[in-house]
Amino acid sequence: QVQLQESGPGLVKPSGTLSLTCAVSGGSISSSNWWSWVRQPPGKELEWIGEIYHSGSTNYNPSLKSRVTISVDKSNNQFSLKLSSVTAADTAVYYCARVIPGAIYFDSWGQGTLVTVSS
Amino acid sequence: QSALTQPPSASGSPGQSVTISCTGTSSDVGGYNYVSWYQQHPGKAPKVMIYEVSKRPSGVPDRFSGSKSDNTASLTVSGLQAEDEADYYCCSYAGSNNVIFGGGTKLTVL
Numbered sequence: 001q002v003q004l005q006e007s008g009p010g011l012v013k014p015s016g017t018l019s020l021t022c023a024v025s026g027g028s029i030s031s032s033n034w035w036s037w038v039r040q041p042p043g044k045e046l047e048w049i050g051e052i053y054h055s056g057s058t059n060y061n062p063s064l065k066s067r068v069t070i071s072v073d074k075s076n077n078q079f080s081l082k083l084s085s086v087t088a089a090d091t092a093v094y095y096c097a098r099v100i101p102g103a104i105y106f107d108s109w110g111q112g113t114l115v116t117v118s119s
Numbered sequence: 120q121s122a123l124t125q126p127p128s129a130s131g132s133p134g135q136s137v138t139i140s141c142t143g144t145s146s147d148v149g150g151y152n153y154v155s156w157y158q159q160h161p162g163k164a165p166k167v168m169i170y171e172v173s174k175r176p177s178g179v180p181d182r183f184s185g186s187k188s189d190n191t192a193s194l195t196v197s198g199l200q201a202e203d204e205a206d207y208y209c210c211s212y213a214g215s216n217n218v219i220f221g222g223g224t225k226l227t228v229l
Contacts, residue, residue, distance in 0.1 A: 038165075045122055046157075046165065046208050046220040059216035095164055104212045105155035105170035112164055 002027035004096045004110035012090075012117050018083040022096030022110060029077045030054040034099035036106060037070060037081045039092040047092075051099055052079055086117045123148065123209055123221035130227040131199045139224045141192040141209030147219060149190035153212035156185060156194045159223075160205045168207075169194060196226070204228045 008020035022035070029035065037049040050060035052070045060068050069082040083090060093114050097106040124142040131137040141148065141156075148154055154172045157165035167176055169185035172192065182197045192211070196203055209221040 045223045046210075048210075048218040048220065062217060100170070103171050103174075104153040104218065105167055105210070106157070106165070107167055107170075107176065109164035109166075 002098060002108050004098065004108060006094060006096050006110045006113040008113060008115070010114060010116060012086055012115060013119055014087055014117055016086055016117075018081070018086050018090060018094075018115055018117070020081045020094055020096075020113065020115070021078055022080070023076075023078045024098075025077070029072060029079065030074055032101050034059075034101065035072070035079045036097045036099050038095045038097055038106070038109075039090075040095070040112075041089075041092040044092075049081065049083075049094075088117050091115065091117045121219075123211060123219060125207075125209060125221040125224045127222070128225045128227065130229055131196075132229045133199050133201065135199050136195060136197045137199060137226065138193050138195045139207055139209075139226070141194070141211075141221045143190050143192075143211055143213075143219075145190060147190075147211040147213040148187065148192050148209075150214065151212045152187070154185070154187060154192040155210045156183075156192075157208045157210065158203075158205045159208065165208065199228050201228050 003025045005023045034051045036051040067084045072079045093112040095112045096110045098108040156169040159165045172187045173185040213219045
């Protein structure tokens with residue numbers, strides 16, 4: 001049973017860069033899955049941020065593409081998210097999730113981590 | 120792109136059935152059979168209940184079912200139980216390697 005765990009700073013200053021890591025256990029990040037980031041502002045809906053394959057191929061939400069970078073670290077079985085030029089609107093719980101190939105759904109999720117953008 | 124449209128709330132008594140709709144366009148819900156539904160209890164991560172419109176992952180009760188007609192997908196919960204009270208989100212592939220979620224529906228078991 002694969003498990004995912006997000007980690008990173010819980011507070012980021014406006015105009016700064018949000019950085020999070022998702023550690024994958026119980027399975028290999030080099031399996032035939034894509035690995036995704038999803039966020040949820042307090043009291044609001046889920047928003048897909050983007051995804052990465054172990055080869056390094058990425059897909060991003062068009063509305064966030066200019067500010068997002070997702071990378072993979074196969075040696076440590078983890079992948080990461082960077083979101084630049086953050087504002088208060090980027091305050092959210094950030095989840096990492098595994099995507100089932102060919103069926104396009106998220107079958108395993110991390111517990112989520114709250115990131116607040118504030119000075 | 121805009122989020123898929125869901126009713127903000129739905130409710131039913133224990134044992135009853137309730138259906139939650141998810142309306143998109145021919146570019147997302149209507150164009151692909153990649154609609155999934157997620158249950159989210161307060162403070163918890165989402166859990167997939169339905170994928171590919173109507174398929175249930177192992178472990179999900181058969182009280183949960185999904186369907187689609189044109190640009191609208193639906194999730195039906197039959198035989199409502201107290202533990203079904205949660206937020207439900209639909210999700211669809213939107214082409215060009217993009218995925219969109221619905222606005223969410225709060226299901227209340229009366």
